[in-house]
Amino acid sequence: MITSLVTGGAGFIGAHVARELLKLGHQVVVLDDLSGGFEENVPTEATFVQGSILDHELLARLFEQHKFDYVYHLAAYAAEGLSHFIRRFNYQNNLVGSVNLINESIKHKIKCFVFTSSIATYGALEPPMREDMTPQPEDPYGVAKYAVELDLKCAHEMFGLDYVIFRPHNVYGEYQNLGDRYRNVVGIFMNQLMQGKPLTIFGDGEQKRAFSYVGDIAPHIANCVNIKESYGEVINIGADQEYSVNELATTVMESMGLEGMIRHVEARNEVQIAWSDHSKAHRLFGTDRATTLREGLDQMVDWAKRTGIKKSSKFENIEVTEKLPPVWLED
Incomplete structure (x- = not known):
């Protein structure tokens, strides 16, 4: 049985990804502190744990107990505009919490870490924004997301941790x-x-x-671990x-x-x-009708x-x- 952890699975995109993973036959554990999500969003077939990614001791217990194969990290406080005014909160939740997960993923040798980053990493670069552009985030939210991307690259190079990074945008x-x-x-x-x-x-x-409909995005986030060509990639995903x-x-x-x-x-x-430009996503995941x-x-x-x-x-x-x-x- 494949077991996956979905952080933020009581929230918006995470609730959809949890459902897609269940369709793929995964056993799903949802971790969410309910600061922005709701327990009723969690699919009944999933195991729900109320807790924070800032609680590194809780994370250690969960990884030891469930022996996760994959981690899907969607927990974040994603109020980009507000991040200028809650800088400490932003970096604690969106950067330090992510590092806690990466640490446990390295220790427990998970097969792949799937991270939901953001178009915010690009800042005000000329659209359509492409993955080969050098990010220039203009707000603390984008800075935190890009920092996690860089940390995953370091974790791969140092410890061999495989990852896939998605940069969705304006999902509804x-x-x-x-x-x-x-x-x-x-x-x-x-x-x-x-x-x-x-x-x-x-x-x-x-x-x-x-503006990007979640039903066009969540299935690809869930299934990316089965597409080896996506490993180590940063992938824009969303509407054209x-x-x-x-x-x-x-x-x-x-x-x-x-x-x-x-x-x-x-x-x-x-x-x-x-x-964003989505040429890479279309190549990796096919061209489903948007x-x-x-x-x-x-x-x-x-x-x-x-x-x-x-x-x-x-x-x-x-x-x-x-x-x-x-x-x-x-x-």
Whole structure:
């Protein structure tokens, strides 16, 4: 029996990857501290452990007990824009926690470490962003992700730890935390619409992203360990068609069948134009038909309406308040 650890498996992408691994016949252990995920997201066939990747003693026990073959590391606090203001929290959770996992993976000689990095590593490089570009992250979240990528390379060269690194971007779909005001713009828009609130857009809304449906991504993350050509690779994964945030807002309203108002607030410090080249992913994993933005939104809308309105809670431990967007302070 193949046994895999999925960190962050009660969260968004992790919950989907856990389900895909079960389809592949893996025995799945989900580790999640429930800081951003929900236990009901964990598939019933998986073993759920509530705990943090910062708890290195817990990790040591889990690795010893379950003898994992593979580690899928998706646990992260992925609020990229907020990371400027929670630098210590960001590096503890997104870098130090990752190193704890890498240490145990080396000690227990796991077969492959699958890491979900981010398009944030590229910063403001000219799109389409390619894996052969030298990353230039512009925020602490991207810095942490790139640091883990470099650490995995060092671990491979020193200890022979095999790995696959994915750089997804702007992923949306079922199991997103609709109550998170700092990340996942699609979920934010849907939650605002269901409450009759205006859709909040930073700046003029002409920022462009390739919004990527999770169902097009999770199967490849799960199955990559069976494709030896992917070992040691950094792989962009996501949609090929970019849209402005304004276009996204209009399409979300159409998909939900609700007419909402748009509220433009002061622009925040963010990369304006970002999407990736996916030639490598297509070569390694095939060219499955991509889910269109409207198709993906329609599927997410069905889930979001069943899930219902979620309270948008504030992050309680802001470390730097200077230049914090005022909208993030609102009740």
